[in-house]
Amino acid sequence: MLLWTRIVLVGLICLSLVSPGMGCGPGRGYGRRRHPKKLTPLAYKQFIPNVAEKTLGASGRYEGKITRNSERFKELTPNYNTDIIFKDEENTGADRLMTQRCKDKLNSLAISVMNQWPGVKLRVTEGWDEDGHHFEESLHYEGRAVDITTSDRDKSKYGTLSRLAVEAGFDWVYYESKAHIHCSVKAENSVAAKSGGCFPGSSSVTLQDGSIKPVKDLQTGDKVLAADDDGNLIYTDFIMFIDRDSSTRRLFYVIETDSGEKIALTAAHLLFVNSTSARRSAIFASQVRPGQKVFVFDSTRLVPVTVKRIYTQEHEGSFAPVTVQGTVVVDQVLASCYAVIEDHELAHWALAPVRLAHWVSSLLFRSKSQVSAQNDGVHWYSKILYQLGTWLLDSHSIHPLGMSVYSS
Secondary structure, three states, X not given: OHHHHHHHHHHHHHHHHHOOOOOOOOXXXXXXXXXXXXXXXXXXXXXXXXXXXXXXXXXXOOOOOOOOOOHHHHHOEEOOOOOEEEOOOOXXXXXXXXXXXXXXXXXXXXXXXHHHOOOOOEEEEEOOOOOOOOOOOOHHHHOOEEEEEEOOOOHHHHHHHHHHHHHHOOOEXXXXXXXXXXXXXXXXXXXXXXXXXXXXXXXXXXXOXXXXXXXXXXEEOOEEEEEOOOOOEEEEEEEEEEEEEEEEEEEEEEEEEOOOOEEEEOOOEEEXXXXXXXXXXXXXXXXXXXXXXXXXXXXXXXXXXXXEXXXXXXXXXXXXXXXXXXXXXXXXXXXXXXXXXXXXXXXXXXXXXXXXXXXXXXXXXXXXXXXXXXXXXXXXXXXXXXXXXXXXXXXXXXXXXXXXXXXX
């Protein structure tokens, strides 16, 4: 089964690589101009994704009511977009208050509405609820949900409006009634947690000349300390970041050993532990337990050292470096470069086209000096792999805090 999964995966990857519309930024494509995407309206009472609103696959759990006097009130931000009509029947401005993520998606949707129906605007009938008008644990109480219509209140448009809301990036869209569409988003901290696999920018790696360099400062062509398949130390090329975020604060697991080493990484990142059935195995950071052994660099070799304790800590910035070898020694501890998918070998195999592109680039531009890595964001190739993984792999093989592929 795994063999067939790999065959299908490589076929789809190859198709994506030769697709004329695929690239790492704006630029000219080849052939005819792409036609606008055809929108399929949602049916009445349909919701996307097809799971309950407050589940991990949609907008996530309810985190408590926000009132004007609560500490969390600062999480809400007013939306004064003139392209959106706010009903605000309470005349308190409450409907304009929402989380930043909800605001971003709503503003994006407003543009889509005007493009779809010139002269028509997006209309919000319900936003943040401070008066208890909704059912218990409604996301309206957290500013994470809005009820919307078009300004002309043409009900024949609501199916398409629902689809536009999906395309705008709302985490859950429900054609709830003939009178409005319900849309909601994940909590801000949930979005931060869904970061795939990364290290804090303050983490460090060892370069071939023996110097120490922060992960955030890595440049293409840097040779960093890693390990081969047999556990032997090796210096390998840093290729790129498959995920890079310089400013967002995220929650990291800190794995501390008996000898004092500490490595911080996100829950979905793979870390090598000493296994009884094999020399080493890769497991999610969130699955590491005290008493297990991780591999620590002791100046000449890697040695298994017992994990003393595990705790969580917030850091600003997160970086997911990829090396030719697929491994990297971070803060003296050996880690995988991969995350989200619980199979280091499969992930390394899937990144083969990236390594090939790096090899070709190295041959063609060998004389060029080092260049800085790409800008912040999830690399397009990483997004493709994640999406393919959700289609082809068992759900148990994917960490529940996988990448927020569609986050803006």
